[in-house]
Amino acid sequence: MRILQLHCDSIEYTPTKKEIKIAEDIENTELQRLEEVVVAFVAIEDGDDSSVAQDAISQIKNSMEKIGCKKLLLYPYAHLSSNLAKPSTAMTLLSEMETNASELEVSHSPFGWTKSYKIQVKGHPLAESSKVVTKDSTDSKDEEITSEALKGESKIRSYWKIMSPDGTMTNIADFDFSNHKNLEILAKYESAKQRSVDEPPPHVALMKKMAIADYEPASDSGNMRFYPNGRLIKSLIERYVTDRVKDYGGYEVETPIMYDSEHPSMVSYFNRFPARQYNIDSEGKKLFLRFAACFGQFLMANQYQMSYKNLPYKLYELTRYSFRREQSGELVGLRRLRAFTMPDCHAFCKDMDQAVDEIMLRFELSQSVLHELGIDESDYDMAIRFTEDFYNENKSAIKELVKKQGRPVLVEMWKEKFFYFVLKWEFNFIDNLGKASALSTDQIDVENADRYGIEFVDENNNKQHPIILHNSPSGAIERIIYALLEKAAKDSKEGKKPQFPLWLAPTQVRVIPLKEEFNDFCESLTDKISVNNVRVDIDDRNESIGKRIREAEKEWIRYILVIGEKEVNSENLNIRDRKTGDVKELSFGDFLNEINKQTKGKPFTGLNLPKHLSKRPQLMV
RNA sequence: GCUUCGGUAGCUCAGUCUGGUAGAGCGUUACAUUGGUAAUGUAAAGGUCACGGGUUCAGAUCCCGUUCGAAGCUCCA
Known part of the structure; x- marks a missing residue:
């Protein structure tokens, strides 16, 4: 039948x-x-x-x-x-x-x-x-x-292990997770798929309360709106990641967000993946919105005349946006979106040795970027996946990566290659509900150079296809914000004050005049502060001093300066530091130094709200 | 996408079970108050009870559908 x-x-x-x-x-x-x-x-x-x-x-x-x-x-x-x-x-x-x-x-x-x-x-x-x-x-x-990809995915045979920094591998069942709780969550999450949660993730309430981002019902699900605070934070993170990739040697490009699905190089790539893209019909063309920066960069690299002497060569794009039409039930706040901002850096390498050298550099870049963004090593765990063949030929490289991580990592070994890559690693953030989501990732791609006709000429004057690495040093920018908010929620739950890293704070310093007669002094003080690249505003509303301080606290503002008789007549500033809750006296110069020390090496942009709170519409309470 | 739960003032939520005048706090506006490090006082405005249909003398409340969100499943190039 x-x-x-x-x-x-x-x-x-x-x-x-x-x-x-x-x-x-x-x-x-x-x-x-x-x-x-x-x-x-x-x-x-x-x-x-x-x-x-x-x-x-x-x-x-x-x-x-x-x-x-x-x-x-x-x-x-x-x-x-x-x-x-x-x-x-x-x-x-x-x-x-x-x-x-x-x-x-x-x-x-x-x-x-x-x-x-x-x-x-x-x-x-x-x-x-x-x-x-x-x-x-x-x-x-x-x-x-369904698509070949979905079929194949369920057929993939893989083995799950834990690899320790010394390179030994243990079965998940035999591994002692007592000092590695998050890794246990990740291992269970990935291999056994066990989850039990019954509350919304805390970052969803925070993203609204802090006026960062919100759902946009007039768009498609998973397409967010970012309020001024959110745009400021997001743009600073975008700039930071971009700066770091450029320092590493990536060259920034910009490519179209939509492609013709009937273009020859798309057809075979497409058939490898489930159809979860947005489609647009336009003048007889079947266009789709990109789900990563790969296409644009590969089509561009296809035009390059490359010699082995040029390699490794790295292209970089910050995609605003990449689109994936995830199943509606999978979308959550800033964690999983249908439109997201993804830094994507591809390195074209002449051979596997060069690819392995390069992947080490990018691994360190990713670790460092996350750290500087305010995500600590203890906040994420690493998973590494590779084919059995790759493992047998590159054991030492794999062990070196795990050693760099310095802690046990989750290993998935595939019996055979199904995806286009032979190795992939990622850092997984574990949130308050025990959900794992990938941040940084890198892959060794051995198929797409051929598929996109990317070639270089080797030492013997023969044409070859480069090996391509696909790295996102931070993962999606929205997901970084999600991670920072989840961390803040965790601090809050533990009785600590939640906060953003100072360089990301929408307001870094708030000045509160005690009476109207000190307004002029406050104006010139804030001018003096803001010319030094500090985001400072003035709460000039007719509210009690207690209330204005309370609201500054609720906005997670790090430094509060109450200006009265005493301050106007003093050389020094009285600074309330939210971190300690104490008021301390500092000279103007020392205060600026304290701020600069914390924001050093990070991008800056000016206040993205009216400077005076009396002029500021209220978004959320 | 499937199953379950939810959507009431700008925000957080009560009221829904048991149908009968729509409520509170915060915010906003006005007036008073000029303050010393986490909430000054008084008053006012503010609602198509998500949307559409049905049952009923009468629907925020009961029923059906839609939409948006959440959890679980599934999934994550």
């Missing part, structure tokens, strides 16, 4: 005429319409019997339970097989299947009739499946009709 099973929004069919003599007698030849239904196109084959029918219907019931649908239409469909059973047998078995599915709302379309039909199939991964049930098939073959 062959079955094509489709989970449908709707199906309409109209019996038009009897095809065979013994066709079922029916009274109603009008159009039938069913909604929210699983349609099983069934071909009964020679040799099928009652046991096959039972097996088949139980498989159907099984998968319907999984997708949560209770309505079934059995649709006799001869065209699935060239070895059909006799119509009489077929009718008997079909009605047996229908009887055995009585707990469902089951019906069938008439047997032996020519029917016209119109069908609307749902888009989810389990919506379509085909089944072959035979007398001797002991186990069910439940094959999903």
Whole structure:
């Protein structure tokens, strides 16, 4: 028996005429319409019997339970097989299947009739499946009709281990996680897929409360709006990551955000991955929005005349945005988006030795970038994945990476290469709910240079395809903000004051005049401070001093300067430091030094809000 | 995408079970207050109870659908 099973929004069919003599007698030849239904196109084959029918219907019931649908239409469909059973047998078995599915709302379309039909199939991964049930098939073959990638992904055979910094590998079950709680979460998360949470992630409330980002209902899900505070933070992180990649040797480029899916180099790449992109039809072209910077940079590199002497050569782009049409149920706050900002740096290397050398540099770059962004080593754990072949040929390189991490890492070893890369590592941030999400990552790609026709000329004047590394030193910028907010929430939960690194704080210094008569003094003081690249504002509202301090605290502002009689007549400043909660007296110069020490080496941009709080609309409370 | 839960004033939320005049705090506005390091006082304005349909004499409340969000499943190039 062959079955094509489709989970449908709707199906309409109209019996038009009897095809065979013994066709079922029916009274109603009008159009039938069913909604929210699983349609099983069934071909009964020679040799099928009652046991096959039972097996088949139980498989159907099984998968319907999984997708949560209770309505079934059995649709006799001869065209699935060239070895059909006799119509009489077929009718008997079909009605047996229908009887055995009585707990469902089951019906069938008439047997032996020519029917016209119109069908609307749902888009989810389990919506379509085909089944072959035979007398001797002991186990069910439940094959999903979807992209090659999804098929392959479920077939990937892999082994999960923990590798210690000394290079020894241990089975996950045998590893002592007592000092590595987050790694345990990551290991369980990845390999066993165990999760149990029942509350929204804290960064979602914080991103709104701090007026950073919010959902935009008028857009698609997962496309966020960033308020002035959020844009300032995001733009500073973007600039910092870009500066660091340029220091490392990446050359910044800009490439289109949409591509023609029928361009020859896209076709084969596309077929390797599930179709989760945004599609746009324009003047007969089928365009899709990029989900990474790869295409643009590869198509560009294709034009380069490269010699081995030029390698390694690195291209970099900060994609604003990359688009992935993730399943709606997977989107969460700033953690998982459909439009996100991704720094993406590709290094073209002449051979595996050079690629391995390069990956070490980028590993250190990624570690350092995260650290400087305010994400500590203890906040993330590393996973490394590679093919068995790559492991056997490059053991020492893998061990060196793990050693650089200095702590045990999660290892996934693939029996064979399925993706385009032979090695991939990533740093996974573990949030307050025990969710892991990848930040930095790098890959060794051995396929795409060929696919995109990227070549260099080697020492012997032969053309070769370079090995390509794909590194994002920070991961998505939105995800960095998510990590910083989750860290702040954790501090808050532990009774510590939440805060941003000073260089990212929307306001670094707040000046509060005690009375209106000190306003002029405050103006000139803030001018003096802001010319030194410090974001300073004035709370000139007619509110009590206590309230204005409280609100500055709630905005996580690090330094508060209350200006009264005493300050106006003093050389020094009285500074309330949120970190300690104390008020200290410093000279103007010492104060600036204290700030500069903390923001050294980081980009700066001016206040992104009105300087006077009296002029500032309130976004959130 | 599936299952479950949720959407009430700008924000946080009560009211929904048991249908009958829509509530509080914060914020906003006005007036008074000129303050010394986490909430000054008084008053006022502010709601299509997410949207659409149904049941009912009557719907924020009950039913159906849609939409947005969250959790779980699945997934993450």
